[in-house]
Amino acid sequence: MTAAVFLELRNVFKTFGNFQALRGIDWDVREGEIHCLVGENGCGKSTLIKAVSGVHAPDAGGEMRIAGQEILSFDPMRARALGIQVVFQDLALFPNLSVAENIAFDANLGRGFSPKAAIRRKARETLDRLGHDLPLDLPVDSLSIAERQIVAIARGLAGSARLIFMDEPTASLTRAEVRRLLDLVRKLSAAGIAVVFVSHRLDEVSAIAERITVMRDGRMVGTYPAYALDQRTLIHLMTGIEIASHHVARDCTSRDVVLETRHLSRRGEYDDVSLCLHEGEVLGLTGLLGAGRTELALSLFGMTKPDSGALIVHGQERRFRNNQDALAAGLAYVSEDRLNLGINAEQSIVDNLDIAVLPGLANRFGLISDASRTQLARDWVARLNIKLSSVEDAINTLSGGNQQRVILARWLASHPKILILDSPTVGVDIKNKEGIYALIRELSDQGVGILVISDEMIELFATCDRILHMRNGRIAGDYNPSLITEQALEERIYA
């Protein structure tokens, strides 16, 4: 027997500026079901969640029904009053408030006043329902990520949820924690609470879902019963392409070592890291979020100082005082969070592109002409095939993929011998991902040693000659992608 429909969307659109994030969504979620929502980064999953939880109002014209009731105006308070709760990827908790206060935040206790005893009772009761125990009076920022997640789920439950969205809830959990979370989801569902689970870890999706909805480019590809999909079909539905054949890993170990670390450590970040990057080699660095990958990269690029160990660049031991030293030694680093750290969104493409190489453009008086800057930008735009109308436009007028190419060009303009790419295709759609992979391979053919930090298996297997696995700040494994499968490596990372 099929349960009644709880949430129903018809023809829902959402536009930001001139970007259509949702394009005519028709979708429904049944009472008490476990429903997975899958799709590539940027396909509109998060926007959809924000639209049905009242954070973003959808464009006029669409229809939304909750428990059969037509919804006209919508805000987060009202969404929660109707039983829709969201556990956001960043959890959106209040780190300075206690566990109890976070859980009972919108349970609506007291009128104008917030009675402590009632708050603690409500929090205790809710945690009991989840079968978990947490110290009620500790501030949330003293908990682990997994514990914070329990708090976020409990907050949803305390607000009498009938439908809970979980946005990428497993991204930073271990296997054991994921298993506990999935049990919890089943428990919620058994209690009649629908759960929409967003994940791109396909094995989880198939383990738990009753129905799977696939999104692509702001549209619904379709909703399928879970048993009807295998992983290959899912990927095909999500990306619209057949997975490119694997790049054949090359053995570069006989070539010159361009970058080497020996027992490199920095307290609290990474520990006893020894690695070698050879000329023209693409070395992958993977592991869970917080395993120390980015922290290691920051030290390699001179932005933090290791406590001990040696860093050897082109056979010479180096102690970088700052990233200018690293740049001068032939390193370049494209950061993971380029939207916040990498680009000056309002400034022009030229300004963004030549910032790292300005000294090289100066004439003998130390001055820089606009013509030389524009020329440099045009050269790189042509070489990297960046689609734009004018290099004088602000960089934020470009798509994510093209922005990423501009940032790549910025660093390539310094002609690095060693390139560190931190999550190079986050926020880039699949078509452009393939282009960036090709670029990585091309650069390595030219002899650049490249370190690719990533947790996407497809990405690692499409580019890398060797993959290092980092766990708890240490190198836990060294794999040849020709000798291990994506699934097997993923198993080890999340084990």
Next chain:
Amino acid sequence: MPDLSSLRNRPEFWLACVIAIFIVALSLATPNFLSISNFVDLTESYAVQAIMATGLFVVLIAGGIDISFAATASVAQYVAALLATRFGLSPVLVIPAGLIVGTLLGFINATLVHYARVNSIIITIATMNVYFALLMYATGGHSIYNLPEWWSDRITFLQFETAGGDLVRITLPIIVMIASLGLCWVLLNRSKTGRQLYAMGGNAEAARRIGLNISRLQFFAYGFAGFMAALAGLVQANRVGEAVPNALYGTELSVLSAAVLGGASLLGGVGTIGGITLGILMLAIIQNGLNLLDISPYCFEIITGAIILASTSLTALSVRSRTRSRLVEEAPNV
């Protein structure tokens, strides 16, 4: 109830220890320091700053900052004094009018902070200048000396003689200060609005997503700061018996340093009323001690500046080291 180890993690605990050390040291150095009459005098002379501090504190909790409170206090005080002297209005009208002026000036801050989305420190430094310069321009800097008796008379609630023969008076400023601290405590710890202010200060984005009315909270916080500033302005005129337009100007930093000294975070969401009370007490003791020891008043300004620098840098450093150590803690164990 908090045990000793959790107590040791709180800035209030350390501040109380430092205060105790100061009290012992000062009472050994100067015989007058540790007397009830000196303590009560000290409290009275800091009451006005304490009342302003409660308003500032609420804004700090909400994740903002207000530098304009002393200017607001001066404007509200002067407007009320004008109504009382030139128009001879009764206290029933004058007091609410002064408080409303302060609240409105706070609303102007809130409007600019919320809608222009400019950093609140910039906005309120600018409004501080505008409010204060407008006041000086409109008044020509003239003080109002002929306040009506109901306002300028000293109001004593309790009076007694100590064993040493000193006369001790518990006056209006002290009572208003205690009431303000109490009100602020109830507001922040027991009212829903108060907990929402903590929440907004702790994680503004989460507050927005959970659907808190951010603009209402901003208006509440800055309006409350304006209200408290006006109250402080009215009390200050009672204490000195006149309305002097620039009497409070320049107290911004010492009030702010009292707040951060008491553990209020300039990042928002962290701090307690108990802490801020101790912070004011600490500053009062330092200043009084310097007076009794006959040390230049500029030393006090150096100290307030240094306190702000030290506590903000320490906060920043401890946040950084905490995120660093958390990376390890959260790295999943195998």
